Amino acid sequence: MSRIAYVNGQYVPHDQAVVHVEDRGYQFADGVYEVCAILNGRLLDEDPHLDRLARSLRELRIATPMARGPFRVIMRQMVTKNRIRNGLLYIQVTRGVARRDHPFPAEGTRPALVMTAKAMDFGKIIDRASSGIAVITQTDQRWARRDIKSIALLPNILAKQQAREAGAFEAWLVDGNGHVTEGSSTNAWIVTRDGVIVTRALGPDILPGITRLMLLEVIRDLGLKLEERSFTVAEAKDAREAFITSSTAFALPVVQIDGHPVGNGEPGLAAQDLIRAYWKKVMAETGVTRTHLPNIPA
Ligand SMILES: Cc1ncc(COP(=O)(O)O)c(C=O)c1O
Structure with missing residues (x-):
């Protein structure tokens, strides 16, 4: 079964998942991330991970990509679409895509959200x-x-x-x-x-x-x-x-x-x-x- 990634509003085949070259994550590492374990198809400690993500974003003054409800839906969809029983969910939010320049981009630049999921043999x-x-x-x-x-x-x-x-x-x-x-x-x-x-x-x-x-x-x-x-x-x-x-x-x-x-x-x-x-x-x-x-x- 092919892997699915979530990239800025769309579920796409993992091997075709791409971000813009001027994504500030790519240019400046201007972003934050979370890694959640998936066990038995369930996200481990989902809320504390979301709380920490919200804090990281706040501290760096990066806008929240969406409310927690829809965010959780995408997280769950990633587990389901990738049919993961045991594995890892990766979430990355960057300050978005803008012409390369150090100061924050113009008001209204949307943060970029990417999620990937992979199955893991945690046995080892x-x-x-x-x-x-x-x-x-x-x-x-x-x-x-x-x-x-x-x-x-x-x-x-x-x-x-x-x-x-x-x-x-x-x-x-x-x-x-x-x-x-x-x-x-x-x-x-x-x-x-x-x-x-x-x-x-x-x-x-x-x-x-x-x-x-x-x-x-x-x-x-x-x-x-x-x-x-x-x-x-x-x-x-x-x-x-x-x-x-x-x-x-x-x-x-x-x-x-x-x-x-x-x-x-x-x-x-x-x-x-x-x-x-x-x-x-x-x-x-x-x-x-x-x-x-x-x-x-x-
Ligand atoms: C520097 C650092 N410290 C600690 C941790 C452990 O944090 P957590 O238990 O949330 O995975 C991580 C996880 O990636 C890390 O990168």
Whole structure:
């Protein structure tokens, strides 16, 4: 079955989906995006993703392409038209098409909206929950407004590529004070030797991850000790456990930082408990079961 994309009001075959060369996303990376997981044909955490998209647009003074009702209809149509059971929905909004010039285009220039969807075999990524992943650390070279989910991702791309070339799954980015901000496309967490779960507080330095938000709910429900604060690379290397969260990787234990084993070098017990509790929540929200995805941690 051929894939369908949504481009500025039309559903078109994916291989024919194009945007104008003067789309400001193409010219200036003047746009924002969202990635939502689809599980069992349902969008995971749709509302928080739409809230974050609205915030990103507001912060950059890009007009909202349409009201939330019709927006949701297109999101659902993308899942249905592409017949996706498990996969990812990508949403991008740019400031629109205008003759190339740095200032905002004339009043009335319509924002451009594109959505694509792809099926994913999440089995492979979920399987990593049992083996854990390696991360490397790198200087955070991004701009000062990382809370906005901007499509300008060069530093993230370079960091991820360096991680892959080093045989690691993710790069943890480090600020000028030696503190980990987040991963190149994930949020970063540790569990201290005293059993406190730590992740950086929200602010301009990190993306307010939706998976992070959901995991915070799980942590609160379980009554676990949590601190939203910065931690150094040294503290992370000395931590009992570490893990990452994102909409595409869900929650995965980190077993190595810069080649140094975290804890005993195996996925930690607290992280595994959290990941199980997180999946329970995801199963309740989407109706996905272990029959669909047998390797959901049990
Ligand atoms: C820089 C960065 N941090 C964190 C995340 C995780 O956010 P979410 O859980 O909303 O996918 C992402 C996701 O793409 C990201 O790009």
